[in-house]
Amino acid sequence: MADPVFPHQFSRAGNTTHTGEVFSIPQEEQLAYGTAGFRFRAEKLPFIVFRCAYVASLRARQLDSAIGVMITASHNPAADNGVKLVDPSGDMLSQQWEKYATEIVNATDEDLPSAVRALEKQMSQVEKSRISSGQTKNARVVCGMDTRISGPHLMSAARAGSALFNVQFVDVGIVTTPMLHYTVKSFNEPEFAEPTNQGYYRAISSAFRELYGITQEPEGSRYQPHVIVDCANGVGAPRLREFLEHIPRDMLEIELRNERGELNHDCGADFVKISQKMPTEFRNSEEGKEGKCVSFDGDADRILYFRGKGAESGDSESVELFDGDRIAVLFAMYLKEQLDEFAAIKTNYRLTMGIIQTAYANGASTRFIRDSLKIETVIVPTGVKHLHEAASEFDVGIYFEANGHGTVVFSEQFNSAIRRAPSSIMCIRRLALFSRVINETVGDAFADLMAIEMCLRHFGWSMDDWNQKLYSDVPNIQIKVPVDDRSIFKTTNAEQTLLKPDGIQKRIDEDVAKFKSSRAFIRPSGTENIVRIYAEADTVENTLLLGKSLEQVVLSIRSA
Numbered sequence: 001m002a003d004p005v006f007p008h009q010f011s012r013a014g015n016t017t018h019t020g021e022v023f024s025i026p027q028e029e030q031l032a033y034g035t036a037g038f039r040f041r042a043e044k045l046p047f048i049v050f051r052c053a054y055v056a057s058l059r060a061r062q063l064d065s066a067i068g069v070m071i072t073a074s075h076n077p078a079a080d081n082g083v084k085l086v087d088p089s090g091d092m093l094s095q096q097w098e099k100y101a102t103e104i105v106n107a108t109d110e111d112l113p114s115a116v117r118a119l120e121k122q123m124s125q126v127e128k129s130r131i132s133s134g135q136t137k138n139a140r141v142v143c144g145m146d147t148r149i150s151g152p153h154l155m156s157a158a159r160a161g162s163a164l165f166n167v168q169f170v171d172v173g174i175v176t177t178p179m180l181h182y183t184v185k186s187f188n189e190p191e192f193a194e195p196t197n198q199g200y201y202r203a204i205s206s207a208f209r210e211l212y213g214i215t216q217e218p219e220g221s222r223y224q225p226h227v228i229v230d231c232a233n234g235v236g237a238p239r240l241r242e243f244l245e246h247i248p249r250d251m252l253e254i255e256l257r258n259e260r261g262e263l264n265h266d267c268g269a270d271f272v273k274i275s276q277k278m279p280t281e282f283r284n285s286e287e288g289k290e291g292k293c294v295s296f297d298g299d300a301d302r303i304l305y306f307r308g309k310g311a312e313s314g315d316s317e318s319v320e321l322f323d324g325d326r327i328a329v330l331f332a333m334y335l336k337e338q339l340d341e342f343a344a345i346k347t348n349y350r351l352t353m354g355i356i357q358t359a360y361a362n363g364a365s366t367r368f369i370r371d372s373l374k375i376e377t378v379i380v381p382t383g384v385k386h387l388h389e390a391a392s393e394f395d396v397g398i399y400f401e402a403n404g405h406g407t408v409v410f411s412e413q414f415n416s417a418i419r420r421a422p423s424s425i426m427c428i429r430r431l432a433l434f435s436r437v438i439n440e441t442v443g444d445a446f447a448d449l450m451a452i453e454m455c456l457r458h459f460g461w462s463m464d465d466w467n468q469k470l471y472s473d474v475p476n477i478q479i480k481v482p483v484d485d486r487s488i489f490k491t492t493n494a495e496q497t498l499l500k501p502d503g504i505q506k507r508i509d510e511d512v513a514k515f516k517s518s519r520a521f522i523r524p525s526g527t528e529n530i531v532r533i534y535a536e537a538d539t540v541e542n543t544l545l546l547g548k549s550l551e552q553v554v555l556s557i558r559s560a
């Protein structure tokens with residue numbers, strides 16, 4: 001096959017931005033496929049997106065399947081952008097192919113043709129002969145973007161990258177990250193859903209309406225169906241409006257805020273989680289103790305619940321958070337109740353359930369899951385791919401990062417016992433419908449919102465109930481410390497112990513030992529040039545003291 005022609009505007013030297021300026025990238029600059037793909041200032045991205053789309057097209061031909069390209073920088077500032085690739089089943093890209101994408105992106109302009117040829121050589125004979133005989137009719141690159149101004153230009157870079165080898169390109173326009181994952185899966189598994197936005201809305205909303213129909217609120221229920229959503233001024237806003245056309249208002253009454261302002265500015269799930277403050281457009285007086293508020297991030301793959309502390313607290317800004325841990329526990333309680341009923345009826349099946357968390361999970365949630373719910377918990381390193389993989393070991397695997405990214409995955413054994421078993425038995429119907437409300441491919445703010453409301457309604461719970469009937473969060477703090485070179489920090493034990501720099505873990509242990517009920521760790525971020533400190537202790541004051549003393553430990557290394 002003749003070498004493809006690479007357009008100059010998407011080369012390192014000629015990298016041209018969405019405003020038409022040339023923004024050259026030094027030939028030797030090395031870039032990493034981080035926790036969430038490549039993510040930088042938008043100016044840097046055209047050549048990266050072009051090359052990633054080429055890699056996606058090669059993967060699509062190799063597997064004769066649809067592969068996804070999502071253009072988003074999630075909760076980052078509006079001036080950033082990013083790109084990540086999605087595998088055929090809607091999961092994150094396989095780690096081997098992350099490596100290939102990194103090699104192609106890091107090649108110099110001059111070396112690109114040979115890097116491309118080297119990558120093509122990785123394919124097996126079978127794959128090559130299938131490609132040369134033209135048996136790749138299902139190969140597609142499916143590309144979506146968030147609302148960033150740089151998005152359309154990056155979409156054209158993706159189109160050009162996929163065109164190198166004539167792979168079909170499907171531009172699905174402005175969608176949430178989970179919608180793109182769902183659409184990729186739908187292209188590859190047509191029986192799953194129609195691969196369009198409407199197909200996604202219909203599949204999730206019809207399961208929700210059916211589950212609503214068989215869910216009865218218990219006597220004395222304190223559930224209320226009114227929710228106010230902080231859309232982070234992102235893609236969640238327009239797509240949620242469309243989705244809600246499928247949800248009758250007498251089932252759920254959803255009000256949208258932060259729809260058209262500056263993306264992620266003083267709002268969104270990351271802002272609310274880190275600052276523990278009300279997002280803009282929310283007032284403690286209106287959304288105080290009685291309110292039920294929700295925050296999405298910029299690409300709507302995270303969700304958090306929150307409410308104000310109430311007028312009587314005298315604190316008009318702080319929020320009470322119902323984070324990923326509390327959502328995971330709510331799902332676990334609902335699913336466990338159904339699975340216990342199922343086990344009592346069908347004694348020949350044993351379906352396992354586990355909850356996957358990271359070290360950022362509030363210690364009180366982990367203790368509650370293990371000691372009160374008697375459910376297995378697994379702690380894995382940060383990043384959705386680790387959580388997803390560990391969750392797939394269970395028949396029902398619930399995973400959530402404390403920041404609100406999470407979902408539930410179901411095994412093949414679950415499918416044959418539950419989803420494919422026509423049944424009038426209530427627990428089976430509930431499990432089957434719940435699994436269809438959820439977006440198994442990745443954390444999804446819309447799908448999670450529907451599933452959470454259904455669980456709260458089932459238990460008849462108000463926000464007070466959801467807060468008080470489980471556990472109380474222990475005081476915790478996260479501090480970001482900017483560093484020049486985060487690669488000097490090496491961790492082990494699911495990132496909870498530092499191996500390098502030498503001697504640092506001993507100093508952390510000494511500080512932690514000074515406080516009661518304390519726990520802390522330090523790890524380098526995989527997405528920003530910072531080191532993150534996490535600390536818990538018995539009181540808010542002690543947590544702050546511990547966090548500050550650990551900050552000094554990092555600063556002393558930085559200046560050493």
Ligand SMILES: CC(=O)N[C@H]1[C@@H](OP(=O)(O)O)O[C@H](CO)[C@@H](O)[C@@H]1O
Binds near residue numbers: 403
């Ligand atoms: C503590 C924290 O919230 N870390 C986030 C953040 O990763 P870091 O590697 O910590 O920068 O971004 C990831 C991608 O969005 C997300 O998966 C993860 O949970």
Ligand SMILES: [Mg+2]
Binds near residue numbers: 074297298
């Ligand atoms: Mg996100």
